[in-house]
Structures are given as structure tokens and as C-alpha cells.
Amino acid sequence: MEMLTQAPKGTKDVLPDESYKWHYVEGKIREIARLFGYKEVRTPTFEHTELFERGVGDTTDVVQKEMYTFTDKGGRSITLKPEGTAGVVRAYIEGRLYAQPQPIKMYYITPVFRYERPQAGRLREHHQFGVEVFGAPEASVDAEIISLAVTLFDRLNIKNLELNINSIGCPSCRPRYHQVLKEYLSGQLDQLCSNCKQRFDRNPLRILDCKEERCRQVVASVPVILDFLCDECKAHFDGLKRYLDAAGIPYKVNPMIVRGLDYYTKTVFEFISRDIGAQGTVCGGGRYDGLVGLCGGPETPGAGFGMGIERLLLVMENQGVEIPPPPKLDVMFITVGDEARFQAFKLVRDLRLKGISADMDHVGRSIKAQFKYADKLNIPRVCIMGEDELKNGCVKVRDMASGREEPVPMNEIVAYLERLRRLD
């Protein structure tokens, strides 16, 4: 097909008949973010490549093979955001937000880019709603962001999401577990898939959520990280569970979820749907206490999540969730002849200035065609202006549902329609 007339692979247009769904979801997001005390942050669509290499971690798949990276005309290496957190961390440091009253609670809605093969629920450009909290180490924050996500799902009438939580420890206890894990696996190295053999040295944790059947068997009876957490991490995880219990949020402790980004410490979690195909993660996040420091800011605890808006919409569609349709045009002017169109143009303008949405024919169609058009657009009322009406200085207002028509003097039409709209 033509390059010219086809969106790049893995990208999607949101056409006018769909955009109201996005407005609806984004509206709920902003409403709930406000309810929880989060303010919006907007960061650039691209950042210096180094930020992601450092922040996300250069052993991750995201950095190793999925980034949209290019050299700009000044010779800088630039990368389109492959996730939302790193840019916000950078902005927190650059904007000296650590000098403001802590914690800082922010949210964003942003495009995210990853070079992957598209499939159901996966695009090269998608959009994420994310939240980040800086300067608060307590487990109550981890519980709060999970609660925020749950509240949003409820408000959107999304059902059957499964919340999985886990703790992957901190720099003081995770190395111990790595050792235990490697000792356990070293005897069965030859049974692992080739991918996992490489992970063994680089990031043994990731072997835990390999989908290969033989790896799963090896890993089935592996020691669990939760048994090796240091006292602080253990207390933190217990705290998280207590807060979730208190909020009445059901969850499953799943020691096999580890997440693909290097910056996580302690809490990690995922919301998973079975209704949208193989890529079921709708929301993923956790705690990242070392990230701000790693990126050159003061040591600052942090926690957050990213939520895929396309996947959100997919779940809603597959679950048959009704989204309120956008408001229709209030009134359409149907004109016969040039003079009528001229007069209608002025009236339409007056109506719009008064907050009544109005439109008129711009293509010189027959009166019948104009009616059909208004009917197809489901417009509740039309105003008819032809020679007779011009002669009498009035317009005929027709209610499309009932078919009733009423003549109204031209200079009263604005007030008349305002009155009608108050009644609707």
C-alpha cells in the first residue's frame, strides 16, 4: 500500500467517531487523580537516550531492543519515551521538586513508544496514564496508588481484573536471594531455555516469570523471594497487605511477578485482564526507592504505576461497557437560496455565541438532502429558511422527532432556542 496513505506500523488514528471515548476515559482519570491529590505533570515526548539507559536499566529488553532512538541534527542521541517514569524523575530533579513540601504526587497522560511487533493490545505508539509519588517511603503510599487504580477501574465499570502483588526486596536483601536462586538453579541449568541461561548471570529473577514450560517446571519449587526479604522489606510488604485489606481490595500474592524494568525495589504489582488477548497487563507498577538517586538527584523514595489507555479501552469494549455518547448538535439550519443562506449564517453565528451549537448547509444541497443530513446526524431540531420565511421575517422551527413546526420571528429565534434548551 501507499506509504502516503497508511499510518506507520503499530500506530492508530483516533477518528472523530471514536474520540469521545478517549475524552470520557481521560475525564475520569483527571477526576480521580484530583480526588487523590495528584497534580498533572507534562514532560517532553523525547529525552536524552542516557536517561533511559540509566533509569530503566541497560540490561532490560526495553532498552536493549525496543527504543526509538535517533541522532538529532546537533549530534545528540535522542529517544522517544519508552515508559513514563524516567522523564518524571528527571523533571523532579531538574525542577528541584525535592525542595518543596514532600511528598510530591503527580500524574500524566502521555504517548509511549516501543519498537515491537504489534499484536492484540500492543502498539508501537500507545498511551499511558501514570502516577508517581516522591518522598514517601511508607507502604501506605504503595497501597494508595493501587487504591487509585482500583477506584478508576470501578468508575469506568471495568470488571474481572486480577491484582497480583509481590516484593522483590532491596539492594541489601536481593543479592542474598540471587545467590540462593543461582545455587538452586545451577544444578538444573541445562534444563532451562537458552534465554534463561543468559538470564542466569544477568538477572536471575527474570527466570521466574519465563513462560517456557520446562522453565516453569524447574522454577515450580524454587525458593521464594518472600522468604528471604530483610526485616525492613518484610515489614513493608506486610504493611502493604494490611493497608489493602483495610481498603477491602482483593489481591493475590504472586512471588513469580518480577517486572521488566530494573528500577523496582520492594513492591511490584500488576492488574491483569483475561478479556483482551495474550497481552493482559492493563496496569503495572511498584516502588523505586533508588531511582532518583541513580539519576543524580538526592536519595528519594518513589512509587508509581503505568496504565495502558488502549488496553483500558479494549477491556471496556470487550466487556460491553457503555460509554455515554457525545452531545449532538442543538440545531441545524436548512436554507433555500443564497439570501436565506446569508441570513442563516448570521443567525448561526449569534446562536453559537450564546452557547447553542448550530450548523448549516455549506454545499448547496437540495432541501430534501439537507433534511436527510440532519436526520442522519440525529439533530433534534432544524430551522427552515426559504423565500416564504424571508418574506415574513421568520424561520420555521421543526422538531425532528414529532414533526411539529412552529414559525418564530427571526429576531426572537435566539431567545426561543435558548428557552427550548433550558426545557430539554
Added chain:
RNA sequence: GUGGGUAUAGCUCAGGUGGUUAGAGCGCCAGAUUGUGGCUCUGGAGGUCGUGGGUUCAAGUCCCACUAUCCACCCCA
């Protein structure tokens, strides 16, 4: 990066074993005695049959390559 499915009108799809001007439904535009929508009827526009090769007297149909798209793997939202 790997594997599988699909590719005919704006949309959903027909087009046995290759055979003259490629069809339907829906949608779009127009009309049914000249100023009125929905129902009905009539007409019209719109297709280099994804692209490029090959086989053949003849290819939408068979073969090859490429591209796009969908689904799955890896991984992730």
C-alpha cells in the same frame, strides 16, 4: 527478531477444478412533477482484484518474492 493466518468497492464479504465488459448487501450521492427527514422504489459514482515477477492462448483464481495487516512467541501498557 521468530512462527502462523489473511489481503477483491468506503465497510462486511461472494467469485467450484484458470475462460469474454469482476458481483451482492450495507454505506455514499442523486431522483420519484419543481419547500420537508425516517419506510419504499429507481438511478449513479466508486475496484491498476495488496505490489512485482513467473507459468499459460488466457490469471481475481496456479507458483515465487516482497509489502501490509491480524494473531501468537520474546517482552510489555
